[in-house]
Each structure stands twice: as structure tokens, then as C-alpha cells.
Amino acid sequence: MIGSLGQPLLFLVAFGFGFGSIYQRAGEGNYIQFLAPGIILMSVLMTAMFSGIDIIWDRQFGFLKETLVAPVSRFEIVLGKVAGGSTVALIQGTVVLILTLFVGFRPVSLLSLLPAFVFTFLVAVLFTSMGTVIASLMEDMQGFQLIMNFLVMPVIFLSGAFFPVQGLPKAIAFFTRVNPLSYGIDGLRGSLTGLFTFSPVLDLLVLFLAASALLGLGSYLFSKIQL
């Protein structure tokens, strides 16, 4: 867990202070204030995704067989996996949120933490489920780099975590619009700083639907695993 805090901290400090003055000169205000919610969700996504992908290790070390012969419905197993992964990711997000306070991030109010938790939790469920989907389709860790470079990184970078999503070239704008993380980041940023790009209702709706769909797909694919 401590190890996984290094990356968000590095992004926060390097990007936050590196681009801070340009961002301010462009008349957009405080960049740390803009960036912090993005960094929080980036680390939530990583943790969530990898606890889902963990199933591949279970498969390689044989433990998965013990779970698969147990008289428990596959949906329950996936639900347990997702609940566990999301909880860890939520804790991770909270710790990163506390770290951002040291770099100068200020949420608008204590009350704003409540909707912030809801958005963070949905993002955690969404990406743990996505991890389960991936793990059910892959037999070993061979495709890991592929997932990192063609899924995880694009989802993070094309989500509005680091830059505002308005006024983008059409192609990039399209990706940010179909990327569910964009809505998570908008929801969290809106909750913590009061500035929504989309609307909180749309954010909630998209996240909820995407999370449910992936959870369903994850359980379906998991139930199809044969050894």
C-alpha cells in the first residue's frame, strides 16, 4: 500500500507544481485544486483494477480451483471479490486525499466529502469489475503490458484527470466522453471543488450503469471459466 502511494504523489508534485504556473497564466486558477481529484481517482483506479486482475494469480497458483469447486454461486464469488477490492481502493483514495491536503488542496466543505465518497466508491466498483472481466478472459500475466498500455493508461490520460475536457480536438473529446472515468472525475471534482463540467446526475447515472454492466459481465465471464 505504501508503495502504491509513491506514484500518485509523484504525479501530484511533478504535474501540480510543473504545470501550475502555466495553468494559472491561462486564467484557469489553481491547478492543484483542479488536479487533486484526478490523482485521487487515478490511484483508486489502479488499486481497483489490480485487485480484480488478481484472479489471474489465483488461477496460476491454483487457489482459484478451491473457489471454483465450492458450492457457492459464481455471482457471490465475484461480488465478494469486488466488495473486497473496492474497499481497499476506497481506503487508498482516502489516504491519497489526505496527502493532497499537504500539497495545498482544499475541499470546499466537510460536507462535500459525502458525495465524494459515493463517486469514489462507484469508480472503485466499476474498475474492480473491469479487472474481473479482464482476468476471466486472460489465462496468465502475458497480456499484462498490453492492458497497461492500451487500457489503463489511456483511460487515465483521456479522462480529464490532468486537463479540462472542454475545447479539445474532436477525436480526443470523443474518447473523454465514452470514458466512464471522466464522469467519475467530474463527479469527484464537482463534489470537492464545486465545479462540475457535466452534471452530478449524469455522472452518477453513467457510473452506476457502467459499474452494474461490468459487474454483470464479470460474473458471467467468471462463471464460464474452465480449468
Added chain:
Amino acid sequence: MKNRRNIISVKNLTKKYHDLKAVDQISFDIKEGEIFAFLGPNGAGKSTTIKMLTTLLTPTEGDIRINGYDPVSDQSNVRKSFGIVFQDPSLDDDLTAFENMYFHGVLYKVSKNDRDSRIEELLKFVELWDRRNDFVKSFSGGMKRRLEIARGLLHHPKILFLDEPTLGLDPQTRKHTWDYIKKINKEENMTVFFTTHYMEEAGKVSQRIAIIDHGKIVSQGTSAELQKRTKTKSLEDAFLALTGSDIRDEEVSVVDRLRRGRMMHRH
């Protein structure tokens, strides 16, 4: 012989991987309370058969009944009926011995009272009670095996599948393990289905034996029957007589088939 019901019944079971038949039209019945040995050379189809019997793999053809249930359509009831010790370890290395047992108890919904007392009894039996709070990753191969056997028995299954359970165990532990399994077999009328490469063990422990080779059952019966049929003096010789010569035959034909397949792709 008492008129006991068939607890495992397999009819024309087949598993195909593309062109290769890993298991080819096998049929056998196992009576409740029987100890049944499933023998065969490496790659004969033993593990594939066990996977189909235990719901891990869907058969291509054929019919299976485990404790009266179908592993394809009634997975949950089948899963409740058996315990299994896999060929390779399936423990969670990051949990302690006790936690692995506890987790299994929860998965199989063993009641709280039974769970704690049985875990203690089983861990004491496999002599791991003193190490119950140590992580499994610090265990030797033999200790892991013992823990898996203890775990497989925790929910008092009607059928116990053992895929080479005594591989890598010293003779003392092997004897100890079989003594215990035989005891439960008698006391609880638990059916045991096991594979092994130790012919002596198979002959001594089992009541009936099936020998599988190249996906087909080549012979089944008691150890004495198999020896009589092959005119040999030990189970090991009977096994070699049944599986020895046709290894080459079949292998040539498999290679031939592959070669033909490849040529077809080229044209």
C-alpha cells in the same frame, strides 16, 4: 454383496479438444462407500476426467451422475457432495493454515460449532495444529499436502476425490493418511475416488480399479481380477501389460493425425 446405490455413474463420457480426444467414451459406476482407484500413465485422461466429474470442465458428450446430480446442470448440488485434493497445491499462500481451513468452512457453510472443533481435530490429525498460525508459504511440500487433505475432509463430503494425494509424501505420512481416509470411509461411508502412480498403494487400498489409457478405459475390476485377466502376478505387471504395448501404437496414430492435419492446412 449388499445392494448399494451407485454414487458415481459415468456413461460414454467424452472430452474433445479440437481433434484430440482427451477422454473417449468412458463408462463406469462406483458404489456408495467404495474406494475406487483410477490408474493410467501420464496424459491418459485422469485429470481431465476428474475435472469433468467435479464441475470444472464441461464434457463434450456423455452423462455423469454424482450423488444423483448432473455436474452440468446441477452444479451446486454436485459441489456440495464432494471434497477434493488436487494434484497441485490450491492453498492460499498468504493465509495461515488455520485461515485456509476457516475459509473453506465458510465456503461450504459448515456450522460454526462444527467448524471450530473439526478444524482442531483435522489439524491435529495431520500434525499441523502447532503450526496453525503460520503462513502456508512457509510450509514444505509435504505439509501443504497434509493441509489440503485436512481441508478436503472438513465439510464431511459424501465423495472424496484425490488426485495423486500421496505424491511427495514420505512413507510414514502416506500410511498415516491412508489409515485416516480408510477410517472415515468406514465410519461415514464416504466414497473415495483416487488416482495414483503407486501401484502397490492402489492394490492395497482400493476395492476396485479402472485403468485408463489414451482416453479409454482398457480394463476394470479388482486387483485380483486384473491380474488374472492379464496372467500376471502383481498389479504393476498387470498395469504394464494393459498399457505398455499400445502406447506406441496410439502415439503413432496421433502423430499421423497431426501430420495429416498439417498437410491439409498447407494445401
